[in-house]
Amino acid sequence: MHERQHPSTIAVTSGRPARDADAPINQPIVPASTFHAGGELGYAREGNPSAEALETALGELEGGTAVVFSSGMAAANAILDQFPVGTRILAPTHLYTGVAGRLKELAERGIISLTTVEVADTNLVIEALAEADVLWLESPTNPMMEIADLKTCLAAAKNAEPPVISVVDNTFATPVAQRPLELGADYVFHSVTKMISGHSDLLMGAVICATPELTEATRVRRILLGAMPSPFDCFLALRGLRTLFLRFDKAQSNAQYIAGKLAAHEKVNRVRYPGWGSMISIEVEGDADSVSEAATLWTYATSLGGVESLLERRRRWAFESELVPQNLIRLSLGIEHPEDLWDDLDQALNGISPAR
């Protein structure tokens, strides 16, 4: 239906009620746990109209069929739950700590076997595919900001004998920057909590599948695991999605401006920024927590992808990987004016305390 429209138009037009006289232009929230028998809706753990509207839009944007979940972790777990016991998963050495923790736990319990690889080294990824059933990717990685060559890695997985199933966490890039299903991925997933919804006001996830069989298997997991998001959250997420392209562009241009300034700052030892997207990690000279504490415009909080800029030292969390440097601060760019953001970050960096 939307074949000739640009993705930024689809973000606005998709998932709307039919254009009938007096029909609402937005899908209304339907707060009901059950529905009158005889139609397609049965019980709200299996679906609700607001979730379906959001799924239509997300599916069209990623180029597959979307199933939404009550969090990004629920989405990741719904994929993991589809693999038979003994599945050999190849995953990045550095990846989002929640998913990393879950993979480690499943491996320790003997449910999967786990191999990790430096995803930025494409040859290593391709070599390791020989011993893998599933390739699990995240690019850019959180919070180390490594980039995988998705095109080459996903093609290698697809062409392996037998094919290796591929999964891509597209939370940082969003479908604005990359659409892994078009490159051969089997599953894409998101923490919708982040840039897709964009206002730090809900928790949600989504899996977007390449085939009807994978969609059906993913839907069944949502029902059985009980991970259905609420109609209200789906409404908010779809409202946020309407402005995804605007927000992404602004946050990205802010990130490009701030990354350039950071590269020249004497208290910054390293800037990890691929040149695109809204996320930057920096390694600082001194006590990284004191930078977060001194910020007055930036918000010292975890999470990312909202309209407000956030920062935090990742290792303040005991569960963050020991491979992440102690002095690494993750920055999530919002849509404020870049000069205001820089003035605040510059003063916070200039006042940095010596390392604790």
Ligand SMILES: Cc1ncc(COP(=O)(O)O)c(C=O)c1O
């Ligand atoms: C890259 C990435 N994937 C997945 C998740 C998990 O999402 P949620 O917090 O919505 O469960 C996060 C959360 O920070 C994330 O950053």
